Amino acid sequence: MKARVHVMLKEGVLDPQGEAIRHALGAMGFEGVEGVRQGKVIELDLAPGTTAARVGEMCEMLLANTVIESYRIEFV
């Protein structure tokens, strides 16, 4: 059993790394990229029966800093 946690900076929080990627894409000739946001993906190998609520607690308490980041949990 696996959970994949996607962590992204919240809308409105400046993402200078995403901005640098956007500039690089433009410099490489890729047109039309109007915005880039960079996040991270954390994969958890979980013992059977681990609940979504428990993974939510992991996100709230460590995996995301909810002051600046949002998260989405996906079971795979």
Add this chain to the structure above:
Amino acid sequence: MKAAICVFPGSNCDRDLAVAFRAAGFSVEMVWHKETTLPEGVDVVGLPGGFSYGDYLRAGAIAARSPVCRAVADHAVRGGYVLGICNGFQILTETAMLPGALVRNAGIKYICRPVPLLVGETESPFTRAFDTARPATIPIAHHDGNYTADDEVLGMLRGEGRIAFTYAENPNGARHDIAGILSANGRVLGIMPHPERAADPALGSTDGLPLFQGLAGAFAPA
């Protein structure tokens, strides 16, 4: 007057901080991150700069969940003084002992240079020994020093006189030029610049020394 300095794997300003505390008259004990209690009779806890746990996940995130940080939070709740510098400031926001967060510098680059700081009008011992007639020039050395918080938090910090230090020239994109903030009771300070790196003439500057002297003043016999 006793200071305890928490040492995490990857801390690298812990001994510099000890020198600065001693220069202001504190005795100093180093405390390893796995300790669950602080030494008896500690007045001030120092959270030093560095790269605790390699900045894995987020700067300060793993250190904030270490056993010693629970003891530091209890110390703060009891009204104890805490000084978090650079990575220490990041740890303080990650534990929510201070509001807001420190994110990647707006210009992406790591910045390491002395910067002029303005001292805020606060009631705190951390600021009271500074000569406010001129900026204090104190080095910064960080990659994730861009202070951010929502408008409500910023309004609260300003309204309650909790913005202890601001950059005279904003180097990292920090909102409201914030370099250092205080807790509601004024006893927990998080600051990105390194006053301990400007606390001895041999280091080329003593502009950071008043922070430690002011703090020592809080424990002087009346």
